[in-house]
Amino acid sequence: MRYASVTTHYHHEEVIVEHESESEPENYMSIMAAAVGGLCFGNVTALAPMVRIGTLPMRLLALDYGADIVYCEELIDIKMVQCKRLVNEELDTVDFVAPDDRVMFRTCERERDRVVFQMGTADPDRALAVAQLVEKDVAAIDVNMGCPKEYSTKGGMGAALLSDPDKIEAILRKLVQGVSKPVTCKIRILPSMEDTISLVRRIEKTGVAAIAVHGRMKEERPRHPLHCDYIQAAAGAVDIPVIANGGSLDLVKSFSDVESFRGATGASGVMLARAAMWNPSVFRRQGLLPVEEVMEDYLKYAVRYDNHAFNTKYCLCQMLRDKVESVIGKQVQTAQTLAEICAAYGMQAFYEEVQVLLRSKRERRPPETPLTQGGVTTMALRFHRREYPPQITPKMFLLEWSRKEKLQQPHYHTVERPQDRLFQSTVTIDNKQYRSTLWEKSKKAAEQAAAVVCLRVLRLPEGRRGEEDSGLVGKRKRAATAAALLNGSTAAAAAAEEVAPREEEEQEEEEEEANKKLHLSDRDAETAVTNGNRHKLHTPL
Ligand SMILES: Cc1cc2nc3c(=O)[nH]c(=O)nc-3n(C[C@H](O)[C@H](O)[C@H](O)COP(=O)(O)O)c2cc1C
Numbered sequence: 001m002r003y004a005s006v007t008t009h010y011h012h013e014e015v016i017v018e019h020e021s022e023s024e025p026e027n028y029m030s031i032m033a034a035a036v037g038g039l040c041f042g043n044v045t046a047l048a049p050m051v052r053i054g055t056l057p058m059r060l061l062a063l064d065y066g067a068d069i070v071y072c073e074e075l076i077d078i079k080m081v082q083c084k085r086l087v088n089e090e091l092d093t094v095d096f097v098a099p100d101d102r103v104m105f106r107t108c109e110r111e112r113d114r115v116v117f118q119m120g121t122a123d124p125d126r127a128l129a130v131a132q133l134v135e136k137d138v139a140a141i142d143v144n145m146g147c148p149k150e151y152s153t154k155g156g157m158g159a160a161l162l163s164d165p166d167k168i169e170a171i172l173r174k175l176v177q178g179v180s181k182p183v184t185c186k187i188r189i190l191p192s193m194e195d196t197i198s199l200v201r202r203i204e205k206t207g208v209a210a211i212a213v214h215g216r217m218k219e220e221r222p223r224h225p226l227h228c229d230y231i232q233a234a235a236g237a238v239d240i241p242v243i244a245n246g247g248s249l250d251l252v253k254s255f256s257d258v259e260s261f262r263g264a265t266g267a268s269g270v271m272l273a274r275a276a277m278w279n280p281s282v283f284r285r286q287g288l289l290p291v292e293e294v295m296e297d298y299l300k301y302a303v304r305y306d307n308h309a310f311n312t313k314y315c316l317c318q319m320l321r322d323k324v325e326s327v328i329g330k331q332v333q334t335a336q337t338l339a340e341i342c343a344a345y346g347m348q349a350f351y352e353e354v355q356v357l358l359r360s361k362r363e364r365r366p367p368e369t370p371l372t373q374g375g376v377t378t379m380a381l382r383f384h385r386r387e388y389p390p391q392i393t394p395k396m397f398l399l400e401w402s403r404k405e406k407l408q409q410p411h412y413h414t415v416e417r418p419q420d421r422l423f424q425s426t427v428t429i430d431n432k433q434y435r436s437t438l439w440e441k442s443k444k445a446a447e448q449a450a451a452v453v454c455l456r457v458l459r460l461p462e463g464r465r466g467e468e469d470s471g472l473v474g475k476r477k478r479a480a481t482a483a484a485l486l487n488g489s490t491a492a493a494a495a496a497e498e499v500a501p502r503e504e505e506e507q508e509e510e511e512e513e514a515n516k517k518l519h520l521s522d523r524d525a526e527t528a529v530t531n532g533n534r535h536k537l538h539t540p541l
Pocket residue numbers: 048049050051052053072073074118144145146147186214222245246247248249271272273274275277525526527528
């Protein structure tokens with residue numbers, strides 16, 4: 001995937017101010033805050049922030065069905081500040097990518113005026129840094145003040161903020177002053193109505209554009225009854241829009257219930273989490289669609305935006321609910337790739353169609369430019385096992401080429417970066433050095449990446465699928481390797497290839513996925529994570 005930084009142009013829409021303004025400067029500030037960004041929070045129906053659920057496909061689907069505003073999953077400030085903003089030309093998205101190449105937040109033009117970026121934070125400066133990083137690409141910035149889980153509260157984030165109003169104030173004021181988009185927060189109610197009222201009033205004075213109120217106390221679980229009276233008291237106490245949340249279990253089953261929930265809470269907006277997670281067509285004015293149809297719509301977005309397979313599975317499993325053990329449910333659970341998930345839904349043709357489109361886009365791009373500095377030529381390339389046939393690696397091709405040219409064998413020098421234990425390798429051949437700027441999880445992957453850079457710079461064949469057979473690595477050799485592997489003789493295969501023939505990189509990728517899965521299943525709702533998506537750096541042909 002190739003990136004370029006782009007300048008984003010904004011148009012400021014007219015703002016509809018729902019509440020009468022008083023002469024207090026704080027109130028004026030909140031109206032101004034809303035005015036700056038153009039997003040109106042009055043009378044909205046919103047997709048609630050949900051870890052793992054609120055990734056791009058779900059947000060787009062919710063918008064299609066009629067949601068006015070969509071919150072992303074909570075993303076933690078410490079992780080986000082390390083991200084780079086990259087324009088993904090293949091997918092037409094903007095990706096915020098962590099140093100390990102993981103996509104933490106993916107967004108696109110379609111949702112730019114509707115998406116609220118929710119962060120987990122306990123630090124005003126870091127919160128501001130993150131907000132400034134994403135503000136051009138989102139409609140508003142939200143701070144999570146409701147997550148009751150220990151991993152969040154022990155860092156002073158989430159619901160821990162509810163008992164530290166000074167911190168709340170410091171974070172929100174800093175954000176309101178420092179970004180050009182509306183700032184909001186999502187809270188839970190406090191044990192007493194009076195305290196809840198004082199809190200929302202204090203929050204309003206920071207200049208935020210709206211407050212989402214989940215009508216449960218931090219000790220209460222999602223199954224506990226909702227305190228609509230607290231939300232009503234909060235809504236009556238402030239002039240800015242209050243968005244009522246917490247009604248999915250028994251109050252809102254379809255869109256026709258939204259109005260009564262709004263009425264019961266006296267709030268100007270309604271925010272839905274679980275009801276939307278189970279069936280996002282809850283936002284549809286005309287009524288719910290069969291979940292089977294909704295899952296297909298969801299999967300189309302997941303494929304179109306290359307959503308991570310495990311994240312896609314997770315969302316589909318939430319929609320399947322009690323059907324998760326059905327035939328299709330089991331197929332989804334065992335699927336490892338988007339292609340396999342599509343097969344479970346009989347959508348292989350759609351999957352292939354999208355891949356063809358993406359491939360043709362990739363191939364139209366200008367080639368990546370190598371950079372030579374200090375005698376080393378670098379490119380940002382990775383070795384993707386799946387792009388090569390079994391038993392074929394770029395290292396093999398480079399070795400064969402050096403033999404053919406009667407050069408010394410390529411020499412690899414690999415270093416490990418202590419802070420994250422990632423590897424980078426430099427290959428020397430013909431007295432020249434080549435290296436990928438990207439760091440890898442294993443020494444072997446780093447060496448392969450260096451070989452890819454060298455082959456690409458020298459315009460040599462590297463053995464990728466679809467590449468014309470160069471004859472560099474002879475058919476006999478490939479056959480010998482394959483036969484040795486078939487017979488289970490890894491040693492013989494290694495001897496045949498001189499390059500570790502086991503697909504270690506692939507195994508590592510699989511292990512990594514498995515770990516990710518394990519990690520994901522350990523996490524509960526309201527946790528702060530990424531969608532686990534890998535940011536692929538597709539290499540030009
Ligand atoms: C799977 C899941 C993930 C959630 N993640 C977040 C989150 O990232 N940020 C947040 O503020 N609340 C999060 N919540 C809480 C919801 O936004 C919402 O407050 C809660 O589910 C009550 O609303 P409901 O009755 O509509 O489900 C999550 C809830 C669920 C079910």
